[in-house]
Amino acid sequence: MLSKRIIICLDVREGKTTKGVRFQGNVDVGDPVEMGERYCEDGVDELVFYDITASHEKRGIMIDVVRRVARTIFIPFSVGGGLRTVDDMREVLLAGAEKVSVDSGAVRNPGIIAEGARAFGSQCVVLGMQAKRVGRRPGIPSGYEVFVDGARVATGLDAVQWARRAEELGAGEICVNSIDADGTRAGYELTITRMISEAVRVPVIASGGAGEPAHLRDVLTEGKADAALIASMVHYGTHTLSEIKRYLDNAGVPVRTKW
């Protein structure tokens, strides 16, 4: 049967993996290609390389990272961060990425999802979203609002409705990052993850809040996520991938246990 996927995210700033808390801090954690290779050997199912380099002019550095990753690892990996046009996407895909991820760019220009899906296929386009619990109110029936720009700017968009719209436009996968849970290591936000997973037919990746293997168990079962994204949990060695997978396997969650 289909396994649930464990995905590791590496934030990359000017070609170096940086401290996991997005938009803050620039402490180097390591070389993204070496780290990616190690995680591959440890059994990761997929990787995400998120470009947090502030300057659009320095995009070439990230493309170089993508090329080196593609020559080294042979599992699926996506690239996100600052992708605004189909040309941006094409450059990344031709460098060897399997998928591209759009977030704020898609909120500003939803057409980018459709254009990307048309040009490369839905399976290449992942919609990332930052969702925050704001409570049910007119315009936000789910109680979760979409934020952009480092999770600071409210968009007025309902998270579940935005997920549905992105699917209609052609997104092949939705990655839901909970702003409330992110960085807490207290667990994923199960409610919004489940709501979105039940609202769309495409796979859903849960993101934000992982601190213990039990959190992944919960989001992959109760949260109905198809995949769980982790970062600081493994970057700092508090948990290893094999420990996480062994835990999930023992808990009856279908995971890839041999690689």
Add this chain to the structure above:
Amino acid sequence: MSAPTDGVVIVDYGAGNLTSVRLAVEKLGWRAIVTDEPEAVRRAERVVFPGVGAAGSAMETLRTTGLADALVEYAASGRPLAGICLGAQVIFEQSAENRARCLGILPGTVERFGVGPGFKVPHMGWNGVEFVAAHPVWAGLESGSQFYFVHSFFPVPAEPGMLIGRTDYGGAFPSAVARGNVVAFQFHPERSGRVGLAVLENFLRWRP
């Protein structure tokens, strides 16, 4: 045993990203010749026919470029051919996707997943392939190994003897098919880590 210096033709028909297929072939030490020219396919010693996307537009491109005829002739010559993902589908006769009339290199059709609620489409992620028949491409590997899939349609070979790999997603479906000099993988060997590269290498070394 095939020698890496022979070169491997990777067919480019505008259906998706060939970068990872090319890089995987090169990583294994073979020379990759990415081409859209029918003559290069006719001359090839070994062909990998990848692809991601829709059957209808793929077949249209294959016909207008002359690659369709070249592939059919190549396959008939007995030289090794591997189809991957969309390539593993359009080598059959007919696809339910776009009701496309396909290459007819292998007898059979292509159908859509009719899975129930709770099953996401496309089938995306790592899933096990049961080796239901021995084949050189499985050499050194364990039945049940997990490979990476991303697809909404799957092949239905006309002859049961063609089935070499089976996978479960809301029911069993053919995930690897072979007949004579042709082998077809619904999964992506170039995205399936160590076992994927092993299958690809087995194909590259194969003398059918």
